[in-house]
Amino acid sequence: PENKAPPSSLQPFPARVVFNQRVTHPSHFQDVRHIKFDITGSNIQYSAGDVVMMRPCNAAEDVEQFCQLLKLDPECYFTLTPTDSSTVAVPARLPQPCSVRFLVEQFLDISAVPRRSFFELLATFATNELEQEKLLEFSSAQGQDALHSYCNRPRRTALE
Numbered sequence: 001p002e003n004k005a006p007p008s009s010l011q012p013f014p015a016r017v018v019f020n021q022r023v024t025h026p027s028h029f030q031d032v033r034h035i036k037f038d039i040t041g042s043n044i045q046y047s048a049g050d051v052v053m054m055r056p057c058n059a060a061e062d063v064e065q066f067c068q069l070l071k072l073d074p075e076c077y078f079t080l081t082p083t084d085s086s087t088v089a090v091p092a093r094l095p096q097p098c099s100v101r102f103l104v105e106q107f108l109d110i111s112a113v114p115r116r117s118f119f120e121l122l123a124t125f126a127t128n129e130l131e132q133e134k135l136l137e138f139s140s141a142q143g144q145d146a147l148h149s150y151c152n153r154p155r156r157t158a159l160e
Helices: 060-069 100-106 116-125 129-138 144-152
Strands: 016-022 033-038
Touching: 060 100, 116 129, 116 144, 129 144
Parallel strands: none
Antiparallel strands: 016 033
């Protein structure tokens, strides 16, 4: 039987992008776009003012590179369970068990510009003293100008 329920966060509808055009001038700091999706067969009904939730995923080649860099087997499966002290629930959309590939592709933002907390976490794993010092500098209040110059101006990603 065909499901007539509209898409939801637990049951998304994969829609093809049929139009994607920037509406702000290329020199403007914001990249605002007019995007059209093909929702044929989705049972989606909408009115002016409705909001759509888009859940992008990482490119397959970026997922492969991420797994190679961290020496992770993308086909390895795991079960995620919160600890007793954790107040964070396991996301409902995360299958149990879950593959490393699915987690990295669907849930991790590996193409985002990393934040201060990212470098703070990396510093705890650094084995090279100079690298650890630089990571700690980026995660300190005094190192925010250096962090901005390193990450934001060239728009480096967490994957880089």
